[in-house]
Amino acid sequence: DIQMTQSPSSLSASVGDRVTITCRASQSISNYLNWYQQKPGKAPNLLIYAASSLQSGVPSRFSGSGSGTDFTLTISSLHPEDFATYYCQQSYRFLTFGGGTKVEIK
């Protein structure tokens, strides 16, 4: 099975900060990597698919990069509504989620 490791597991940041979350796969997954945002009590929301493609309706401050085993989600300037938990997920061989990164207010 493909394992997904996210780091950090949590971070504190301020509105306006640039935030970067990383995700590493246990084997090469090409660009079969997706990113989600989840807020408390809500279903996850797809942000990025195929490593770097922005899902329709998602603000352009979100971006993704990477291929193979190492991937990054970047929020260029943190907005108040961006405080949430973020998950990566591989879809190269079935699906596996990373452990999540909670972005909290500093």
Place this chain on the structure above:
Amino acid sequence: EVQLVESGGGLVQPGRSLRLSCAVSGLTFDDYAMHWVRQAPGKGLEWVSGISWNRGSIGYADSVKGRFIISRDNARNSLYLQMNSLRAEDTALYYCAKDRATGIRGGLDYWGQGTLVTVSS
């Protein structure tokens, strides 16, 4: 408007069975793969199972393999999860989610609100 509505959750004793359903509307159901994803209280997301548009590809997480069965009825625009031999560790909110692709390869772009399964004596 795309809608995914799960049902069938509840309290069940260990070792018993439960069948979840997901009714989908607002899209051409048989164009897409579908999945079940669960989230234990206070924990992260765990993919449970997925099925391609034509049932040609089906996958399960190791934690449920041999106990859960995913199925779909394209005529009824519905997804199902038959859960057998339930364990306490299966307690979670179960989400139905739509794949962007026909196969189990895309991101999950639409989700239901979930149905809660509690396994306890």
